[in-house]
Amino acid sequence: MKLAIMGGTFNPIHIGHLVCAEEAVSRYRLDKALFMPTGFPPHKEILEGASSEHRFRMCTIATEGNPRFEVSRFEIDRRQVSYTVNTIRHFRREMPDAELYFITGADAVLEILEWKDPQELLTMATLIAATRPGYPLDKISGALDVFLRENRVKIIEIPGIGVSSTLIRNRVAEGKSIRYLVLEGVRQFIQEKGLYRKT
Ligand code: ATP
Ligand code: MG
Numbered sequence: 001m002k003l004a005i006m007g008g009t010f011n012p013i014h015i016g017h018l019v020c021a022e023e024a025v026s027r028y029r030l031d032k033a034l035f036m037p038t039g040f041p042p043h044k045e046i047l048e049g050a051s052s053e054h055r056f057r058m059c060t061i062a063t064e065g066n067p068r069f070e071v072s073r074f075e076i077d078r079r080q081v082s083y084t085v086n087t088i089r090h091f092r093r094e095m096p097d098a099e100l101y102f103i104t105g106a107d108a109v110l111e112i113l114e115w116k117d118p119q120e121l122l123t124m125a126t127l128i129a130a131t132r133p134g135y136p137l138d139k140i141s142g143a144l145d146v147f148l149r150e151n152r153v154k155i156i157e158i159p160g161i162g163v164s165s166t167l168i169r170n171r172v173a174e175g176k177s178i179r180y181l182v183l184e185g186v187r188q189f190i191q192e193k194g195l196y197r198k199t
Contacts, residue, residue, distance in 0.1 A: 002030040004101035004128065005091065007075070007084055008108075010037045010055050011048055012190060013062045014168055014182045016105070016161040020130040023158045024103045025068050028128065033103065035059045035071045036087065039080045049169060049196045052076045054189075061185040085117045085124075092124045100125035106135035109153065113143050122152040129155050133162040172196035 006021050013035070021033040037055045040048070050058075056076055063069035074090065075082040084102065091100060102125045104112060109129035112118065121127075127147070131137060137144070137155060147153040163181050171178050173196055178187055190196060 001095065001098040002028065002032075002101065003091070003095065003098045004028075004030045004033045004103050005036050005072075005087065005125075006033055006103040007036045007038060007087065009040070009048075009165065010035065010059050011050050011165045012055065012058045012168055012182060012186055012195070014163050014165060014186075015180075016132070016163045018062060018183070019158055019161055020105060021069065021103055022066070023130060023156055024101070024128045027156055028101065028154075030101060031068065033069050035063060035069065036075055037071070039075045039078050039082060041080065052079075054193060054195060058186045058189055061189055062183045064185075083116050084112055085121045088121060088124045101128055102126070103128045103130065105130050105132040106137045107132060109137075110143060113147065113153075118147070122147060122150075126151075127153040129153060130158045131155070131160065133160045169196045173198045 004024055006017070008017060010017065021035070024030060025033050037052065037059055040052055056071065056073065059071040063071055075087060088100060088102060104127065106129055109127060112121065129137065144153055168178050168181060172190060178190070
């Protein structure tokens with residue numbers, strides 16, 4: 001069993017996240033990509049315009065057409081921002097025989113390696129870092145070199161998608177269209193619930 005976890009706030013989930021996970025799954029023949037929306041302190045939810053439940057629901061909607069994609073409530077149910085290393089530790093314990101991967105974009109991989117017990121993280125899971133427009137991995141990869149050499153971090157080149165959740169939130173607030181930047185079901189959900197609108 002090859003299981004990859006993809007963490008994020010997914011506020012909201014967009015095509016960049018999906019392409020990233022799909023590339024990792026097909027490239028490394030993974031059995032499953034588990035989307036892991038992070039928990040949030042309650043005050044931050046109000047600021048950001050979507051609750052944990054809404055972020056979770058949007059992940060479910062966006063992934064339901066892909067048999068290899070699933071969404072986990074693990075971090076949301078802990079009701080706080082979780083450290084990746086703790087989450088991986090949990091899955092390591094629960095599924096001792098699984099081969100674990102963690103998928104990130106080029107921006108997030110550096111955060112993880114710089115802040116959160118990277119040695120332990122990388123003994124438990126292989127990091128798959130996807131290219132992302134605006135975050136050139138080669139220029140800022142000093143911290144990555146040693147892990148790349150040891151094959152604990154793998155870089156995958158994906159079709160460049162210059163979409164972020166921030167962009168989506170801003171476009172909704174400005175009354176601009178987000179069609180095709182998120183899956184249609186997610187767009188409808190955002191509209192129905194009135195998420196990210198300027199109040
Ligand atoms: P925000 O603008 O709110 O930070 P985001 O688009 O960066 O949102 P996150 O939920 O922060 O989305 O990211 C979750 C993971 O997905 C991170 O590892 C991030 O690097 C990756 N990711 C997000 N968008 C892209 C993209 N367009 N291309 C590649 N990776 C991406
Ligand atoms: Mg981000």
